[in-house]
Amino acid sequence: MDGPTDSSLTLTPTGEVLATSADSGDPATRYFNRELSWLAFNRRVLAEARNSSYPLLERLRFLSISGSNLDEFMMIRVAGLEAQVRRGIAKTSIDGKTPSQQLTAIRREYIDIEKTQQAALADLRGRLAHQGIRIADEKHLAPGHIKWLREWFEDQVLPVLTPQAIDPAHPFPFVANLGMGVIFNLVRKSDGEGLVEMVLIPAGIPRFVRLPGEDEATWVPVESLVTRFAPALFPGFEIVGDGVFRVIRDSDIEVEEEAEDLVRYFRTAIQRRRRGRVVLLELDQQCDPEAEKLLREQLGVEGAMVIKTDGMLGLRGLNQVVDEDRPDLKFAAFSPRYPERVMEHDGDCFAAIREKDMIIHHPYESFEVVVDFLRQAASDPAVLSIKQTLYRAGNQSPVIQALTQAAENGKSVTAVVELKARFDEEQNLKWAGELERAGVQVIYGFTEWKTHAKVSMVMRREDDGIRTYCHFGTGNYHPVTANIYTDLSYFTADPKLARDAGKLFNFVTGYVEPRKTEALAISPIDLRETLYEAIDREIENARAGRPAGIWAKLNSITEKGMIDRLYEASQAGVEIELVIRGICCLRPGVPGLSDNIHVKSIIGRFLEHSRIWAFANGYALPSARANVWISSADAMSRNLTRRVEALVPLRNRTVHNQVLDQVLVANLLDNERSWTLDASGDYTRVERGDAEGFNVHDYFMRNPSLSGRGGAGIGAVPKLSLRRGRA
Template sequence: MKKCENKMNSNFFNRELSWLEFNERVLEEACDTNSNPVLERIKFISIVSSNLDEFFMVRVASLFDQILAGFNEPDMGGFAPAEQIGLISTRTHKMVNDQYICYNRSLLACLKKEKIFFVKPKELNEKQKLYIENLYYKTIFPVLTPMVVDRSRPFPLILNKSLNVALLLENKEDENEPIFGMVQVPSVLERLVELPSKENEKHFILLEDIIKMYIETLFTGHNIITMACYRITRNTDQGLDEEEAEDLLEAIQQFIKKRKWGMVIRLEIEYGMSEELLGILTDELEVPKEGIYEIKGPLDLTFLMKVYSLPGFVDLKYPVYRPQPIPKLEAEGDMFDAISKGDILLHHPYHSFDPVTELVKQAANDPKVLAIKQTLYRVSGNSPIVEALAQAAENGKQVTVLVELKARFDEQNNIIWAKRLEMAGCHVIYGLVGLKTHCKILLIVRMEDDGIKRYVHMSTGNYNDITAKFYTDIGLLTADPYFGSDASNLFNMLSGYSRLTKMYKLDVAPVGLRQKFISLIRQEANYARSGKKARIVAKLNSLVDEGIINELYEASKAGVEIDLLVRGICCLKPGIKELSENINVKSIVGRFLEHSRVYYFHNDGEEQLYLSSADWMGRNLDRRVEILFPIEDKGIVSNIKDMLKTYLKDTAKSRVLDKDGNYRHANRRGKAVMNSQEYFCKQAIKQAQAFLNDKIDKELE
């Protein structure tokens, strides 16, 4: 975000431009030749593309919806929807141009040095040509569907994010009116086609290039005047009327189908596409002029994740890191015994996610376990937790699962899991009308010798065994009866009409979480005004909420020292005299996706530390079910404080936000290079090894 892109009379950065600056930091990682191996850079540049897809489908689409509805009110940064679209267009066009400069000038050259080649048709040798010809006629040709537009055949429905080849055919009846034709590049086939090559080399060609080589076989008898690839992005946020939906499951399924024909928000075209071909596409698709992107390279670089996933080439990636076991759990044979002895901290991906999965599996087969209750927001494609819950129900346990069907772009996946759980005998809840259930909580009810005991797992991240390997999140395992009581009350509220009348330790949105945060911030401000030390440290993904930001400004003016670790969007302007001069904002973008939410308040020396599923965004505080839970074990409090200190010392992957909206690398002058994520990896390995050594020593005694 540059200075000219923000209205200087506003105390807030624009949300959309701030998000684009986050994606710019991801792009910087793709361009970083010093600390990132080439295949890691490939991964980052692919993420830039997938991020932009979702940004256009949801955020830019929402702005167009506002314009169509006649809504012209400025956002808290001072920009009306039309102004925002103009600024976004300028910023994203530059970003995409920079992205392809990085790809064409740097990444391709680096891949060539490693004997990985992307081959164009004119560069094929005879053996490769023969291989492609055989592949085309045996595998590709039968799948293709050529289409033309004429009086009897209207312009076809173009699927969201599909890659297509558009062409003009010579019209023998009227040479001044060429015929428009197109072929969708089939998504059922691998886009990245490996070719025969020399030993120790990898040669690839893109599927669309093969189709273009043989395009005449699809339009026999017609001369092809011109052709080029294009891709569209549609508005996928079509709106869901939950109040009118008799069956939420069916409503979600219809909602997914509607995404296929939302308004076209963006049109990406191959560099050099003819004006006539472009004119037909823009007219038929009704693309706004600021939504046209001419691309100097392959459209949609998300295919590069396939390159990243190539077997071998370990020297072209970060050193392999295997999540470590947790000593406290390893010391006990039984997880319930281990948790009973004291709260246990889990820090993913540095710690393995396996204990969470194993806890559900153990509960499913433990005759003492009576009930399991869990929320699921985003789970993996082959989730062991879902299978364990299904097994528990089949074993006769009382199993209640809240599956959030409205988790954007995971709806279809969650529908499949919901049906699987229902068939197994689980009681499945589909969330609350008007609210997304975003909290991450697991409750296990067990009959023990001295009566009923409840075991609880709470986390800042999803119950997803795949993302737990590259998202940083923090979880807590506890048998504290007050947490158990609160968890029961929460699930009763989610499954029925119970009100959260008495909660001992949890704060829950949308009931009282906003007020809790405001109270905690004001408490620090009051300490500062009375001349006492006052400090707030918050680590979160996004800071957008105007009310919370204003509270932080007031705290800063009172003298509270505030450090914010905000990975993504930050609408707060730091460092402004007499407003936010006591606020520092850092963003860390590195090997792992920072995802944990941690909130620390000095509280006149009686420190308060919380973990949460919630960011400081209006949607988290007012329109979602979220939890905030305190960390009370002194050892765990100390551990998390050390984590925050390490993050704040990061000089390798952190950027500092200034008052004009620019993110600059942390000042390394006179400081040792500190990569917080690498530090946590080494620390987890060291702790696990120390435990193993102690165990061996005891066995030898």
């Protein structure tokens, strides 16, 4: 039997209270806990590692992603809760749990997820071995491999290892965040004296070593080699016991409002983060008891989680094995389309945008058009200036190169670089320095707010005056994630949107708050209020007997005010369809509270990332008269009150139809990669039954977009209908 069938899977976040009525006196009956909802999301990611319809290396990739997700969750969310407990902060979560209560529930869930991960790894190991890919450890190596591995270890690893004695004369060594090592309990053969030694594995050493050979691939974790060949490290000693361990530390950076120099502050804060308090100590199940005791004492794990694992530590490292050159065990290769309309204008992005607004649907359509838009601006003599926000740009950024080239070509270039982009702070500092050296005016924005809006402005002198071309995105200017995340890039030369974009930049660069905008809504000024008002209009329409409906596609919804507004809309009879990939604190289907709200989550080949809102506006959805917005913001307190975000209306008919009738409808139709959420917190994979299968990712890989397809003979775009059996 090829693993469990996904249609039978139901995932439940533990520690939740079953919601059976609209009891407003108990927040646990109205809302899900944020942290437990995130863990439920990671369970859905982990479930894909056991999805028998996926190629094996893709299943291993999902297992690696689930491990990486958990690491970040511990570094940020759990670390924050532990800090609240230490400081005596008793502020409750949206569902009424104290920090201590949340930690108890999280630890119970974490242990269960970790066991599920190890079971998935054991299953995948066996299946991959049948396909010629072995993930071995030092106890299960073929004799013929030992000699080669010993030579490799002595040549590549041994010279960079530093055994460190643990005794009063040698202070306990620092173990970095995500650091891994092996601790040994030794006895000197000459006099029987006991000694504990630690060997930290340098970050520069690959996590796995691949044995030579083309017919079969064998990957061995480096920590198992340290264990196997330890006698070479400790001549004259008998190894009584050992244990592999791994450490996760508090990695959040709290920005002090009085920080006078953000660049200097973040350079110092990044160093502090590497030495944050330990929040998780992972040990292998067979760890030597004396060595374990010493680790617990020296790492100061009181209040932290300590997990003993009967399997492999640090599953995020499996991404190295996923890179094995076996296309037969991966998804079929996919090449994004380049927008036909731009090619019809001989690659002239400005001419294509002048003709008509267009929206690019990544990753199905190439991110290269965004880069080309900036490259063309950099080299075009008619372009006067460029303004650009940068939240995450990646390690090798063609966007940075284009902005640098534009400045060197004499353009006026302004870049808003967000230093507070978590885990990209160091990279963004590097880009900021490079941009400044090229002559770009670099702005770091607000101290207390993150600039999360994704906006580009290009001002160009043309025959009829200066025209402004804008790009608004739901995702980052990051060429790698643009191949994985589903996002929207909206190109327009609409003067109203251009004037509003200029006000947004003035707000960030000069703290000039826009008094009034013509089209955009901007957080934290009026984005939340704009959405509230749109929900209120649907409530009024429902009460007046007119068609009323709300569709939204988001990564997360946690903001209490937004949830309560949607509850009110449900009670008024508004039909609400939510596609929430990750965290959902809203309880759907509670009698008298949220009967008319349905929530689904899509997990598949691509990471759903675009944020879209659609409001019926008195006509049955989908309708040409519906109000449709795209946004950089999720429905979370941080996005609506502590970040600079943009909410962009789609008024061009073709763009409007593409996002509403194609993107949103396809997400609602999907019955192959969807999970539905019920009032108790259970996520159940959709069973399509006798209905025709519809996979949203496959659909968009096969079909061109509406607004970017131009007039080339590439076939009509199929018209989707919700009558096709939406779950």
